[in-house]
Amino acid sequence: MTKRMWMVLISLLGLFLGTYLTLYKFGVIGTLACGVGSCERVQTSRWSVFLGLPVATWGIGFYVLMLALAIAGMQERFADSRRLSLAMMLLAGWGVVFTAWLNYLEGFVIHAWCEWCIGSATMVVILFALSVLDWRETRQPPADDITRA
Amino acid sequence: MANNKADAGKGRKPGGKPGGKPSVVKASKKASTTNRAFYLILGAIAVVGIAALAYVSTRPKDGVVANAVDSTLPPVQSSGYAMGNATAPIEVTEFGDFECPACGRFAVLTEPDIRKNLVETGKIRWRFIDYPLSMHKNTWQASRAAACADEQGKFWPFHDALYSTQDEWNGEVTNNPDKFMKQLGQKVGLNASQFNQCVDDKKTQAKIQAHLKLAERRQVSQTPTFVIGEKQFAGALTYDQFSKAVDDALAAAKATPKTGGDTAKNVPLTPAKKKG
Secondary structure: OOHHHHHHHHHHHHHHHHHHHHHHHOOOOOOOOOOOEOHHHHHOOHHHEEOOEEHHHHHHHHHHHHHHHHHHHHOHHHOOOHHHHHHHHHHHHHHHHHHHHHHHHHHHHHOOOEHHHHHHHHHHHHHHHHHHHHHHHHHOOOHHHHHHO | OHHHHHHHOOOOOOOOOOOOOHHHHHHHHHHHHHHHHHHHHHHHHHHHHHHHHHHHHHOOOOOOOEEEOOOOOOOOOOOOEEEOOOOOOEEEEEEEOOOOHHHHHHHHHHHHHHHHHHHOOOOEEEEEEEOOOOOOOOHHHHHHHHHHHHHOOOHHHHHHHHHHOHHHHOOOOOOOHHHHHHHHHHHHOOOHHHHHHHHHHOOOHHHHHHHHHHHHHOOOOOOOEEEEOOEEEEOOOOHHHHHHHHHHHHHHHHHOOOOOOOOHHHOOOOOOOOOO
16 A cells, blocks of 8 residues: 555544544543543643643544545645645644644653553654655656656 | 556556556556555444444443432431532532542533533532542542632632642642642632641541541442432433433432432531532
C-alpha cells in the first residue's frame, strides 16, 4: 500500500478514537474502557479542555482534515502535488507539537497517563513520519524522468 | 517506468498501457491487488469503528446496580452537607471521596445538570457525605478543609473547586495538600485566618471520621455511591440514569406511604437554609 493509503487508514482510526473520547467527555458514554493508566483522571482534568472545547474534539478536527488531505492525495490529479504533500506534513507536524505538549502535561502536571491519548500520540507520530517521506518523494523528479536522464 | 512511482507511494493511478510489456501488466495487477486490500481494510475499519461507537453509546450501562436499602442498617445520623429545598419529596445522598477520579468526573460533568434540573426545581434535596478512601493520600485533608469551608457557609463552592482542581492537589502531585487547600480557600473567598486555623488544627477531623463510619456502617463499598429513595447505586451515574432513578423514586414514594424505613429520606435534615 502507498503511504497516502496508510495515512487514510490511520486518520480514520484516529477519527474513531477522537469521537470515542469526545462522546465520553459529553457524557454519552458512562465510563471509559481503560485497562492501564488513569484515563478518567486525565479526561476530567482541567487540561482536557482547550479553548472551550474538549481536546478530543480538536483531535476529531485534526483527523478529519488529515483524512481529507490524504484522500485527496490518492486522486490522480494530486498525485504529484507538492503543496498537498507540504500541507499534510505541516498539519501532522502541528499534531506532533500539540501531542508532545499533551504528553508533557500528562507526565509532569497531571501525573497520570491515558492509554487512548498515548494511542493517538503514536498515530500522530506515524502520520508525521509518513508525511515527511511523502513530501521528500514529491521533491524528487518523477521516476520516468530519471530513467530518461 | 511510471508505475515505479505509483508503487512508491504516490496516488497516481496504477496500471500500464494496453498492450504493454508483461512486467507492466504484472505491476498493474499488483497495484490492483493493493487497492483492493486498501479498500477492504478501510471498509473493515469503518464498519468496526461505527459499530463500536454505536455499541458504547447505546449499551445499557452495566455499572448501574441498584440494591434495595437494607432496612436493618442504622439510620443516617450525620447531616453531611445539604443543598436544596428541605421539603423536596426526595432526598438524594452521595457518599463521595474528593480525590476519587470517578467522583470528580461526576461532579464536573453530571452534577451541574442535576443541580439545575432536579435540585433547583425542588424535585430533590441533595446531600453530600464524605467517604474518604484509604487509597487516596490527600483526601482526608480535602474533606477536613471542605468541612472548614462549611463553617463559613461555603461548603459547595469549595466542594466544586476541589473537584475541578483535583489534578492539582491529589496524592500523586503534592505532599503538602494543606498549602493548596489554603490557597483554594482564598480563591473561594473564605476568611483566611479562620479557615487556615481550622485546617491547621484539624478541627473537623471528628466530623469526617463520623461520615466515614456512617458510610462503612451503611456498607458503602465504593465512591461515588448514591442513595436515591429506596435504592442504593454504587458507581457514577450518567445524568439520564440519575434522572430516571429519581423519577422511579418519586413514583415509589407516591405509591408507598412513608413508613419510616431506613432510607435516605430519614437523614436528619439540617435547617432549610441552602448552603453556598
